[in-house]
Amino acid sequence: MKYFILTVLFIILPPVIAWGQDWVVPEERKGRLSTFPFTDETRQSGEKLYLTNCISCHGNPGKGNYINLVPSPGDPATEKIQRNSDGEIFYKLSVGRGQMPSFRNVLTGDEIWHVVSYLRSFNKNYVQKVMQIITSSAYPGAVIMMTVGFNEADSTVIVRASAVDEQKTVPVTGAEVRLFARRYFGMMVIDEEKTTSESGTAVFKIPAGLPGDKEGNIHFSAKFADEDLFGIVSKDTTLMAGEITVPVSLLAERSMWNNVRKAPIWVILTYTIGVIGVWGFIFLIMMKLRDIYIIGSFIQGKKSSEAI
Numbered sequence: 108m109k110y111f112i113l114t115v116l117f118i119i120l121p122p123v124i125a126w127g128q129d130w131v132v133p134e135e136r137k138g139r140l141s142t143f144p145f146t147d148e149t150r151q152s153g154e155k156l157y158l159t160n161c162i163s164c165h166g167n168p169g170k171g172n173y174i175n176l177v178p179s180p181g182d183p184a185t186e187k188i189q190r191n192s193d194g195e196i197f198y199k200l201s202v203g204r205g206q207m208p209s210f211r212n213v214l215t216g217d218e219i220w221h222v223v224s225y226l227r228s229f230n231k232n233y234v235q236k237v238m239q240i241i242t243s244s245a246y247p248g249a250v251i252m253m254t255v256g257f258n259e260a261d262s263t264v265i266v267r268a269s270a271v272d273e274q275k276t277v278p279v280t281g282a283e284v285r286l287f288a289r290r291y292f293g294m295m296v297i298d299e300e301k302t303t304s305e306s307g308t309a310v311f312k313i314p315a316g317l318p319g320d321k322e323g324n325i326h327f328s329a330k331f332a333d334e335d336l337f338g339i340v341s342k343d344t345t346l347m348a349g350e351i352t353v354p355v356s357l358l359a360e361r362s363m364w365n366n367v368r369k370a371p372i373w374v375i376l377t378y379t380i381g382v383i384g385v386w387g388f389i390f391l392i393m394m395k396l397r398d399i400y401i402i403g404s405f406i407q408g409k410k411s412s413e414a415i
Contacts, residue, residue: 130204132195139194139339140238143217145224153225156218160210168229176206184229193236196223213293215328216341243279243338246270251279253342255329262313264348266329268303268340278307283332286311288325300332319349 143149157168161183166172169184181188191199200219203209210219227233243251249270256265264286268279282303287294301309319325325348330341357364361371 130199132191132198135335136198137192137194139197140236141193141197141220141223142238143220144237145227145235149221149224150228151225152218153221153223156214156222157225160213161222164206168226178205180207183226188226189230189233193223193227196226212287212296215287215289215294215343216330216339217343243270243336243340245282245336246272246277246279248272249277251338251340253329253340255327255342255344255346257346257348259348262315262348264297264311264313264327264346266301266303266309266311266342268307268309268331268337278305279303279337280305280307282309282337284309285330285332287328287330288317289328294328297327313348317349318352319347321351321353323347323349323351325349 157165164174164176164180165183166174168182171182173180173182183189188196197219199207200214200222201209201211214222227235243249249272252269252271254267254269256267257263258265266284266286268282268284270277270279280303283300284303285300286297286309288297289295297313298311301311303309317325324345326343326345327348328341328343331337331339334340358366358369361369363371363374367375
């Protein structure tokens with residue numbers, strides 16, 4: 108028994124101790140800043156993203172109605188969370204920990220900053236600092252830029268990376284680039300990681316039949332795999348690179364989540380037979396009870412007549 112208790116403590120205590128510790132963000136990530144100023148537009152966009160991805164655990168900011176979990180998700184409007192730097196909030200949203208999911212493959216970098224923008228709107232003392240330029244240790248003193256284009260002839264997305272300084276613009280070579288496409292439930296990785304060529308380009312093959320919207324548009328996001336070397340750079344753009352898709356209501360066809368009239372036939376039959384079976388069983392029990400009552404009454408009457 109003693110060894111069993113020790114084993115249980117050995118399994119349970121480390122996570123509990125870890126949960127009780129502060130969430131330490133790497134020093135190089137704490138000072139990260141948004142490349143654009145927070146505006147009413149970014150806050151409104153961030154609110155929509157928060158309501159979709161965060162409210163189920165953190166509740167409404169400032170209301171204290173977050174879910175009861177261990178560790179506690181907390182209210183984003185409280186001083187405990189607001190005292191984090193922009194870089195710390197961005198890092199925690201991106202990486203996640205424990206029951207806090209990672210959103211870096213669900214939201215683009217700009218979208219995560221929009222969420223930060225929304226959260227900061229609950230801090231009346233907050234003053235934003237904006238990163239003016241994005242630099243790279245591989246190209247000191249230069250600003251790294253990306254462009255994303257579509258080649259309809261061979262269904263490829265071309266990402267070009269350049270380093271710009273006061274004197275010249277040179278291609279960023281040998282950089283691993285990742286490309287994502289927005290889907291209904293997050294971001295889909297397009298092709299494999301590609302390395303930029305001598306001209307600073309990386310070419311990604313679009314899967315055949317990749318659905319777009321009703322006009323064939325797809326939202327793409329490109330970023331460097333090695334952000335420590337080439338900088339935290341991403342490029343979001345919308346390209347007419349997908350199959351034209353007319354949205355069909357999830358309730359249009361028979362399905363498990365539809366109403367009674369549109370439910371699958373086998374579900375309707377199973378439910379109907381089940382209900383009939385249950386009520387039939389109840390009716391059978393009632394009839395048996397009736398028979399027992401009649402037999403009991405008959406025996407009681409017979410005993411009474413014999414006694415007379």
